[in-house]
Amino acid sequence: MKLHRITAMLWNYYYDTIHSADRLFDVFYWPILDIFIWGFMTYFIQGLSEVRLINVILGGILLWVFIWRASQDIAVYLLENFWTRNVYHLFASPLRTSELAISLFIVGAVRSFVAFIVMAILSYLLYGFKVISFNILHFSLFVLILFLFAWGIGLLISSFIFRWGSRVQVLAWSIIWVIQPFSCVFYPLSALPLWAAKIAVFLPTTHVFEGMRASLQGLAINYQSLAYAFLFSVIFLIISAWVLSLAIKRSKHRGLLAKPE
């Protein structure tokens, strides 16, 4: 593993970002839109409830951005190189799959934090929500678990891209929104119907958002369920990495990295 090759890919993504309105758009536009819509709606409903509903909802939106951006960016930046058939030259270069994966982890993480910071500032200005009211230890733990899971998803989508080419790109944008309703981002696990709850407890995200609500309300955190979420995400990430390496190997067997058109 060589640092200079990872930074080379980071430059690649940086240049991609400054040349592409889309890439800038999706760090800022959607997260900001979320803050506005959900925030105002909660503000409206707030009167009906006792708890500081707005904090819980904004906390959900803010944490969600980590898994959202980190998983999607991995696939999107990889796709960028597929669309342009630049993969041919990348794979002829000494770049290793592990270096490619790590560079994608980093770009996803960095963009998540950028979006998070923008959203945090906006939440404070609009609703007086202070991010610093998060317990920093809890928060770091949540973000870590979300990143691990997001990277796993990102690598899995990437392996689909290697397997089926850029025609499966819709997955890059949609998988995460299938997971969201089951992840209890905005409502507690107890609010789900039984069948959905069965799926939800399985997902690491559910445990993170349950933990977040407890943390924000000053309640005790269930560390056992967070340990499960952590372990699940690590194992999932390892499996995804393995699937990706198989998918790349298959592409090389089929000659898909250099297929005549």
Place this chain on the structure above:
Amino acid sequence: MNVIEVKNLVKTFPSKNGKVKAIDNISLSIKKGEIFGLLGVNGAGKSTLTNILTGLTLPDSGTIKIFGKDFLIHEEEIKTRSNIATAYYDLNRSLTVRENLIVYAKLYGVQNYQKKIQELTEKFMLTSHLRTPIKFLSSGERTRTVLVKSLLNDPELLFLDECTVGLDPDMAEIVRDYLLQYNKETGCTIVFTSHYMQEVERLCQRIAFLYQGKIIKIGNAQSLLKELNLQRVSLHFSNNIEEAKKLLHRENIPFDENNGILVFWVKNREKILYPLLEKFVKYKIVFDDIHLNKPTLEEYFIKKSRENKR
């Protein structure tokens, strides 16, 4: 010393009607400092061979040694010391020429890359395009950018897969000159793929002819290309064709017959064709028309592969 040693390489691809044997048991060695030509018609297997040697495609079986090392074990080191250019694959289209070159310079760990990029883009006349995204370049400019990329790391082994396609003749000439000079100065080994005979003739010291995944001929460029000096003779008859066929049989010249046209090949006009034509006159075998052509590469390969099957 052999820079490339390939033994019993086989590669099949699945295709609509079964399987394609893109590489059919190829063994090959290429020496250090050699400019080696892979010549063959479309679909002969030139790109597949190049892609296997650059780690883009995995072979079904066979062994590959590059720089004396097993390719699969030392892939990273081997790739750091070699490079590839082709007219068929661009760099990242949204990035500018300069940005792409920076990314690849860093990937290959090039020291002092700003200077290197400056030098090479000057040589390939791209300095005015440094800030242009690839997607706004002409195909020739894109190809030149890829060529610059392939030279960034001062490769000891350079693969060029149809790298002059789409360049205008002047530019292609400049590229060939540069490659010859680079080879002479650095002793870089070059594997050059093309279906243009003249180009290969100018550059390469040794050539392998590929046809349907097989090497049907390999050797010194000069002597192999001399063989291509064959002439194809077509004689058109409206009558007398039977007598003409008898004469060719007597002279031991194999021919094809097609709608009153007899087609055969001669190596030497003075020694074979002219005496033959004199015999036609002597026996009063009249033909209507005669055509002499140099064969296209394609015709040559078909002829060669027929001979091989016999």
